[in-house]
Amino acid sequence: MLSLVHSIRERYLFALDQIASAARKSGRDADQVRLVVVTKSQPLEAVRAAVEAGARIFGENYAEEGVMKIQSLAAQTGVEWHMIGHVQSRKARLVAEHFALLHSLDSLKLAQRLDRFAAESSRTLPVLLEFNVGGEETKSGWDASDESKWDALLPELAPLFDLQNLRICGLMTMPPLGNTPEDSRRFFRRTRLLRERLATQLPGADWRELSMGTSADYAVAVEEGATLVRVGTAIVGERNYELEK
Secondary structure (H helix, E strand, C coil): CHHHHHHHHHHHHHHHHHHHHHHHHCCCCHHHCEEEEECCCCCHHHHHHHHHHCCCEEEECCHHHHHHHHHHCCCCCCCEEEECCCCCHHHHHHHHHHCCEEEEECCHHHHHHHHHHHHHCCCCEEEEEEEECCCCCCCCCEECCCHHHHHHHHHHHHHHHHCCCEEEEEEECCCCCCCCHHHHHHHHHHHHHHHHHHHHHCCCCCCCEEECCCCCCHHHHHHCCCCEEEECHHHHCCCCHHHHC
8 A cells, every 4th residue: 555655656746746837838837737537447545545545536327336435435524526428318316416526518408407415415516618619520528629610509508597506617529639738838828728719608607627638738738728637547547448338
C-alpha cells in the first residue's frame, strides 16, 4: 500500500506541475484549474491510495461503480465525486442523489429526469453541457462541430434553464483521438469559443467551467482554457478491465 501511495503521489504531483506550467504559459493562474483523478475501473485500494496521496476530486464513468466507491469511502472528508461518463436514463437517480457535479449532460430528456430526481432529494445538481465538437457519430453530446450552426443550438438548450434543480456551470468535450496532444488543440479552442458564444446569448447561466483534457492532452487543454482536466491512467495507472465486465 505504501509503495502504491508513493507512486500515485509522484504522478499526481507531476500532473499538478504540468498544469501549473501550462497555466503560466497561457497567462493563467494554476488555481483556476482543478485536477479530476479518474478512477473508472480502478479497485478501491487504488482510490484509497490516491486519497492518501493527496487527490481530492475523483471522476467516475459508471454510476453504479461510482456510488459503490462513494459509499465505501464515506468516512473520507473533503473528497468530491464527479460523474464524467455518459449517463443512461435509468441511472439518472443515482447521479442526481450522489454526485457533486455531472460533466456529461447530453440531452434534454436526461436533464428532465435528473431535475426530477434532484428535486425529490431536495438538492440542486451542478451540470456541464457536453458538446461533440469533432462531429464523431460515436460521441455523445450536442453536435457543435459546425460553427456556422451554433446559433441553431439555442432553441434546444433554452429549455434547460427552466429546470429548477439543475445548475448549468459550463461545458465539457471529448475531442477525437489524435496522434499527439497538439491534435486536440483546435477542438479545445472550438469548445472555448462556443462557451464564449453561449455566455453572450444565454447569460442566465454560470459558464465558468470547461471540462477538457485527459491523460493524453491535459496540458494543451489547460493552455486553451480548461478549468477541469480529467486524468486517470497518468496518475493511477492502467484500468482494471475485469471491473468493467
